[in-house]
Amino acid sequence: MARIELGTIIPRWEWRTFGKEFGAAEAKIKEHECTRAIESSEVYILSKKSGENIKVRDTLMDIKILKEINGDALEQWFPIMKATFPIAKGEMEEVFKAANVEFDSSGIEEMGFDEFIAKFVDPNPNLKSVGVFKKRFGYKIEGATVEIADLTIDGQAIRTTAVEDADPELVISLVKKLGLINYENISYIKAMRRMVGFED
Numbered sequence: 477m478a479r480i481e482l483g484t485i486i487p488r489w490e491w492r493t494f495g496k497e498f499g500a501a502e503a504k505i506k507e508h509e510c511t512r513a514i515e516s517s518e519v520y521i522l523s524k525k526s527g528e529n530i531k532v533r534d535t536l537m538d539i540k541i542l543k544e545i546n547g548d549a550l551e552q553w554f555p556i557m558k559a560t561f562p563i564a565k566g567e568m569e570e571v572f573k574a575a576n577v578e579f580d581s582s583g584i585e586e587m588g589f590d591e592f593i594a595k596f597v598d599p600n601p602n603l604k605s606v607g608v609f610k611k612r613f614g615y616k617i618e619g620a621t622v623e624i625a626d627l628t629i630d631g632q633a634i635r636t637t638a639v640e641d642a643d644p645e646l647v648i649s650l651v652k653k654l655g656l657i658n659y660e661n662i663s664y665i666k667a668m669r670r671m672v673g674f675e676d
Contacts, residue, residue: 492638493659512614523575
């Protein structure tokens with residue numbers, strides 16, 4: 477087990493939407509050069525009692541909390557923990573604190589990923605582990621990060637696009653310029669909670 481030092485973090489503001497296609501906005505995004513293409517398989521831990529972002533990617537437990545929502549409904553997510561499996565009792569306690577679910581850590585020192593999910597997540601009616609496959613395509617537009625991704629969430633195919641930057645004014649300006657402003661602005665966690673029946 478190793479806890480990862482987070483170091484200096486510059487929080488970014490995010491606007492995101494989900495759907496099957498994004499019409500003219502997607503065409504405008506693709507006029508720019510794709511600067512990265514990444515595939516990943518991840519497991520999110522969703523909670524009925526919390527909307528925080530708890531996921532595992534590349535054997536790394538990653539927790540982000542929603543720090544702020546501004547007047548344009550942009551969201552600022554802030555990482556509070558990264559730790560490799562097997563994770564120790566203290567890291568497990570942070571997972572359940574973020575999920576707002578009670579957790580009995582007595583007799584536990586550390587635990588591997590499969591055992592952790594099987595023993596503490598899957599049997600809990602307030603939690604659900606959700607497998608997510610992502611094929612992400614990144615673009616730099618006016619200095620901001622813009623992404624289009626093909627996803628499989630809990631066996632369901634869906635797509636997402638997002639605009640992110642440390643400057644919220646740049647984010648909302650670019651959302652408008654690209655023609656995304658009339659799409660629903662919804663985070664990964666809210667979208668997934670809706671898909672699995674945790675949120676209306």
